[in-house]
Amino acid sequence: xxxxxxxxxxxxxxxxxxxxxxxxxxxxxxxxxxxxxxxxxxxxxxxxxxxxxxxxxxxxxxxxxxxxxxxxxxxxxxxxxxxxxxxxxxxxxxxxxxxxxxxxxxxxxxxxxxxxxxxxxxxxxxxxxxxxxxxxxxxxxxxxxxxxxxxxxxxxxxxxxxxxxxxxxxxxxxxxxxxxxxxxxx
Numbered sequence: 096x097x098x099x100x101x102x103x104x105x106x107x108x109x110x111x112x113x114x115x116x117x118x119x120x121x122x123x124x125x126x127x128x129x130x131x132x133x134x135x136x137x138x139x140x141x142x143x144x145x146x147x148x149x150x151x152x153x154x155x156x157x158x159x160x161x162x163x164x165x166x167x168x169x170x171x172x173x174x175x176x177x178x179x180x181x182x183x184x185x186x187x188x189x190x191x192x193x194x195x196x197x198x199x200x201x202x203x204x205x206x207x208x209x210x211x212x213x214x215x216x217x218x219x220x221x222x223x224x225x226x227x228x229x230x231x232x233x234x235x236x237x238x239x240x241x242x243x244x245x246x247x248x249x250x251x252x253x254x255x256x257x258x259x260x261x262x263x264x265x266x267x268x269x270x271x272x273x274x275x276x277x278x279x280x281x
Contacts, residue, residue: 118222
């Protein structure tokens, strides 16, 4: 007679709250809950490779170790999110969301409009977007200055022109965002 106990070694460890800037690369460390008894191959799958890429698509964790010699990396391909799933024989599969983010900025930062005319400003994205990006626009005081409700940054570009129209004497703050991955800027 023999008593046999089969235990699950637990889930594969993945980083949480992963955010990578558009066009940039970040480490995506993978760990085992305890040292591998023999070499373990961890394979990655991706729910949306048009948003995020992961390289390599698999890593080997040597016996006696909890991490691979070289950690995988994720690259922000397009603004949005994708689920990266790690699986290995005998281990509980793990999934983590990777967010691809960017920032916006106006140039110039301050605009003086003389009379009730229109002036153009440049709205720049931190990196070129591979697909068109619609950015929401608003004015803190539409009675003083107006903007269109949105502007589109074209594919393979990183900027668009925003027209600000003076309506009355005073001041207003112009906002631009593409939430949740591109935060508000003024």
